[in-house]
Amino acid sequence: MPELPEVETIKRTLSPLICGRVIKELEIRLAKILRPGPEVFQKSLPGQKIKALSRRGKILIIHLTQNVLLFHFRMTGNLVCLSPQDSEPRYTHLLFYLDQDLRLAYTDLRQFGWIELIKEDLSHHRILSKLGPEPFELSKKEFFSLLRARDRGLKAFLLDQEMIAGLGNIYTDEALFRAGLHPKRKTSSLSFEEAARLLSVIKEVLEEAIRERGSSVRNYVDGRGQRGNFQRQHLVYRKKGEPCPRCGEKIVYQKIAGRGTYFCPNCQK
DNA sequence: GACAACCTGACC
DNA sequence: GGTCAGGTTGTC
Numbered sequence: 001m002p003e004l005p006e007v008e009t010i011k012r013t014l015s016p017l018i019c020g021r022v023i024k025e026l027e028i029r030l031a032k033i034l035r036p037g038p039e040v041f042q043k044s045l046p047g048q049k050i051k052a053l054s055r056r057g058k059i060l061i062i063h064l065t066q067n068v069l070l071f072h073f074r075m076t077g078n079l080v081c082l083s084p085q086d087s088e089p090r091y092t093h094l095l096f097y098l099d100q101d102l103r104l105a106y107t108d109l110r111q112f113g114w115i116e117l118i119k120e121d122l123s124h125h126r127i128l129s130k131l132g133p134e135p136f137e138l139s140k141k142e143f144f145s146l147l148r149a150r151d152r153g154l155k156a157f158l159l160d161q162e163m164i165a166g167l168g169n170i171y172t173d174e175a176l177f178r179a180g181l182h183p184k185r186k187t188s189s190l191s192f193e194e195a196a197r198l199l200s201v202i203k204e205v206l207e208e209a210i211r212e213r214g215s216s217v218r219n220y221v222d223g224r225g226q227r228g229n230f231q232r233q234h235l236v237y238r239k240k241g242e243p244c245p246r247c248g249e250k251i252v253y254q255k256i257a258g259r260g261t262y263f264c265p266n267c268q269k
Numbered sequence: 270g271a272c273a274a275c276c277t278g279a280c281c
Numbered sequence: 282g283g284t285c286a287g288g289t290t291g292t293c
Contacts, residue, residue: 001287058288074288076277091277110276112288156270161289168287217287218279237287258271260285 001220002073004135004166005209006228007058010079013213014223015053017081021098022049023064030093033108035116044117045096057131057165061122070116070128071106077113080105080225089225109219131165135202138164144195147187154190155183156257158202167202169259170215170237175202177236182268183256208233236262 002010023045031038048064055061060071060079071079080089082103088095089107094115096104106115122128133142146163157163158172167175176183178201181194190198214220214228217238221227235245240253244264252265 003287006287072288074275075286076288108276109278110286110288112275152270159288170287215287220287255271259288 001076001078002214003058003168003171004055005171005206005230006214006220006222007055007060007073007166008210009214009222009228011053011055011060011223013226014079014081017223018050018098018102018104019052020050021100021102023047023096024099025097027095027097028093029095030108030111033093033106033111033114035114040117041115050098056128057134057161058168059128059131066119068118068122070118070125072114072116073108074110074112074114076110076219077106077108078219078221079223080107080221081223086225130162132161132163133165135164135166135199135206138199140192140196140199143199144190144192147190147195151186151188153184153257154181154187154198155259155261157187159257159259164202166206169261170217170234171202171205171209173237173262174205174235176268177263178205180267180269182265183261183263185269236264238262 026042026045028038034041044067048066050062050064052063062069082105084101089105091107091109092105093108094106098104155172158167179198181198209215209230212228212230213222215230216227217231236251239251239262242251244251244267247266249264249266251262254261
């Protein structure tokens with residue numbers, strides 16, 4: 001489900017609701033999503049205060065008094081804060097009971113996501129430390145050299161979290177369209193100017209998506225349970241057969257790098 | 270690189 | 282019935 005803009009929106013909407021709250025109790029209904037396992041969660045979490053929220057790539061980070069929780073939502077995971085009158089969402093697998101009568105529900109229809117409890121330092125975490133740079137912190141020169149590290153298709157490169165963190169299927173397709181680049185174009189064939197343009201539209205599309213509070217294509221809602229609006233601005237994603245907004249040719253759908261990919265064969269070379 | 274695997278549901 | 286889904290990982 002969520003890519004960088006959605007996780008960022010969850011972070012921003014959840015922060016004011018749960019920072020400063022204390023975890024009173026924990027209800028675990030699906031143990032397999034918890035790392036290292038349910039016993040550690042049950043033993044460690046009650047009594048801890050939520051200090052701050054942050055994000056790295058598509059991972060949401062909750063900083064507690066003693067520990068840190070990492071959430072990876074994969075395709076359909078989500079985290080919502082419930083008021084006393086709110087009914088519990090479907091597919092709730094973990095429920096935090098907080099003070100002030102609040103509940104924090106982790107839901108995940110497809111059960112691909114995971115939550116990890118960490119004791120030690122974040123900086124040498126096996127997953128976090130392997131993530132590529134945040135798009136907003138990436139310079140043209142760094143991006144250009146990442147592109148040349150290994151020659152492969154642009155779509156596969158942009159989806160690779162170890163190259164650049166946070167892009168998924170939607171924003172990859174939208175950025176490649178804005179840049180006028182074909183998803184199968186080889187990374188090392190880009191000129192410096194093309195690379196600079198690609199990086200600039202990546203930042204642009206992510207910023208716009210965050211401003212619109214993410215894309216709600218199907219299930220996604222933010223930390224308050226509200227849908228995002230950026231799906232209305234999508235130019236190619238899920239637009240198979242529709243006219244290209246730039247040239248009018250039909251948008252094509254093709255499986256590329258293992259993912260359903262939408263692009264304009266006329267505008268993207 | 271392609272493909273299956275992990276799951277449940279929506280849509281044709 | 283088959284195909285597809287805001288993701289990642291392990292296997293040829």
